[in-house]
Amino acid sequence: MQKRISVVTPFYNESVAVGYYERAIASLIAQMHDYHFEIVCVDDGSSDDTLEQLIAIACRDPNYVVVELSRNFGKEPALTAGLDIASGDAVIPFDADLQDPPEIIPDMVKAWEAGAEVVLARRSDRATDSHVKRKTAEWFYQLHNKVSRTKIPENVGDFRLMDRRVVDALKQLPERQRFMKGLFAWVGFKTDVIEYVRQPRSAGKTKFSGWRLWNLALEGMTGFSTVPLRIWTYIGLFGALISVAFAVFIVVRTILFGVSTPGYASLLVAVTFLGSLQLISIGIIGEYIGRIYLETKQRPNYLIRHLYRKS
Structure with missing residues (x-):
C-alpha cells in the first residue's frame, strides 16, 4: 500500500x-x-x-x-x-x-x-x-x-x-x-x-x-520556562541586601557625623527606580497568571x- x-x-x-x-x-x-x-x-x-x-x-x-x-x-x-x-x-x-x-x-x-x-x-x-x-x-x-x-x-x-x-x-x-x-x-x-x-x-x-512576533516570543518564553519569575526573586534579594547595607551606612554616618539633611534627588531616584522594578515584576507575574486564567477556561x-x- x-x-x-x-x-x-x-x-x-x-x-x-x-x-x-x-x-x-x-x-x-x-x-x-x-x-x-x-x-x-x-x-x-x-x-x-x-x-x-x-x-x-x-x-x-x-x-x-x-x-x-x-x-x-x-x-x-x-x-x-x-x-x-x-x-x-x-x-x-x-x-x-x-x-x-x-x-x-x-x-x-x-x-x-x-x-x-x-x-x-x-x-x-x-x-x-x-x-x-x-x-x-x-x-x-x-x-x-x-x-x-x-x-x-x-x-x-x-x-x-x-x-x-x-x-x-x-x-x-x-x-x-x-x-x-x-x-x-x-x-x-x-x-x-x-x-x-x-x-x-x-x-x-x-x-x-513586529508586534505579533514580539507577543509570540513572549508566549515561547513564558510557556516553557519559569526563569523570568526566578530572576525577579534574585533581583528582590539583591535589592534587599543593598537596602540593608545602605541602612548600616546611614547609622554609622549618623553616629560619627550627626544627622545631615538628605537630598530630594536621591530619594526621588530611589523611589522611581524601585517602583519601576515592582511594576515590571508584577507584569511578569501577571503574564503567568494570565496563562493560568486562559488555561482554566478549557476552551x-x-x-x-x-x-x-x-x-
Missing part, C-alpha cells in the same frame, strides 16, 4: 498566493507518485476570497481537504487544527507563501524512510529576511535556550516532517496557549536535519508584524465551521 503524506497549510488572506501554492503542490505530487498525498488547507477566517479559491481546488482535486474555521484564531490554532485533521503516515506543516521550498520535501521523505521520526528543515541562509528580523530571531533563540530546558533548534520554523507517532504525541498536549515551535521540540523523538536556503515570498505580504483551540473535500 502507498504511504500517505499529509501537507498541512494554514491560510489567512493569501488570495494572491493560492495559485502559486496549487502549482507547487501539483509539481510535488507528480514528482512523488509513489506516495499518496493529502493536502490539508486550513482557512483561518480570511476576509478575502482565499476560502473560495481553496474550495474550488478541493472540488476538482480529491487530494485536497479544506478546513474552514469559524473565525480568525491565529496561526498556531490553525496549524493545530490541520494536525488534528491530517491522517497521513507523515505530516508536513508548510506555509502558503512558499518561502520554504517544496523541492526539499523528497529529501525529507528519504530521511524519514531511513528511520528519522522528525526531519527538520533548517534555514542556512536568511538573506530574504531583514537585518532586524535576523538579529531579533537570533537573540530570541539564544535567550530562550538559555532559560528553558526545552531547546528550540535555531533557524528552524514550522516546516518539518513528522512521523505519525510524533503527531499523535502532539495531539495529547492539551494547552490552549500554544507555541508550536516549543511543542515540536518538547515531544522529542529521533531527529534528522536538512538545510535549505529560504526563498522570497511567492506573492502577498507577511501577516506577522477549544479552534472551531470548525465546515470541511470541504471532493466526494
Whole structure:
C-alpha cells in the first residue's frame, strides 16, 4: 500500500498566493507518485476570497481537504487544527507563501524512510529576511535556550516532517496557549536535519508584524520556562541586601557625623527606580497568571465551521 503524506497549510488572506501554492503542490505530487498525498488547507477566517479559491481546488482535486474555521484564531490554532485533521503516515506543516521550498520535501521523505521520526528543515541562509528580523530571531533563540530546558533548534520554523507517532504525541498536549515551535521540540523523538536556503515570498505580504512576533516570543518564553519569575526573586534579594547595607551606612554616618539633611534627588531616584522594578515584576507575574486564567477556561483551540473535500 502507498504511504500517505499529509501537507498541512494554514491560510489567512493569501488570495494572491493560492495559485502559486496549487502549482507547487501539483509539481510535488507528480514528482512523488509513489506516495499518496493529502493536502490539508486550513482557512483561518480570511476576509478575502482565499476560502473560495481553496474550495474550488478541493472540488476538482480529491487530494485536497479544506478546513474552514469559524473565525480568525491565529496561526498556531490553525496549524493545530490541520494536525488534528491530517491522517497521513507523515505530516508536513508548510506555509502558503512558499518561502520554504517544496523541492526539499523528497529529501525529507528519504530521511524519514531511513528511520528519522522528525526531519527538520533548517534555514542556512536568511538573506530574504531583514537585518532586524535576523538579529531579533537570533537573540530570541539564544535567550530562550538559555532559560528553558526545552531547546528550540535555531533557524528552524514550522516546516518539518513528522512521523505519525510524533503527531499523535502532539495531539495529547492539551494547552490552549500554544507555541508550536516549543511543542515540536518538547515531544522529542529521533531527529534528522536538512538545510535549505529560504526563498522570497511567492506573492502577498507577511501577516506577522513586529508586534505579533514580539507577543509570540513572549508566549515561547513564558510557556516553557519559569526563569523570568526566578530572576525577579534574585533581583528582590539583591535589592534587599543593598537596602540593608545602605541602612548600616546611614547609622554609622549618623553616629560619627550627626544627622545631615538628605537630598530630594536621591530619594526621588530611589523611589522611581524601585517602583519601576515592582511594576515590571508584577507584569511578569501577571503574564503567568494570565496563562493560568486562559488555561482554566478549557476552551477549544479552534472551531470548525465546515470541511470541504471532493466526494
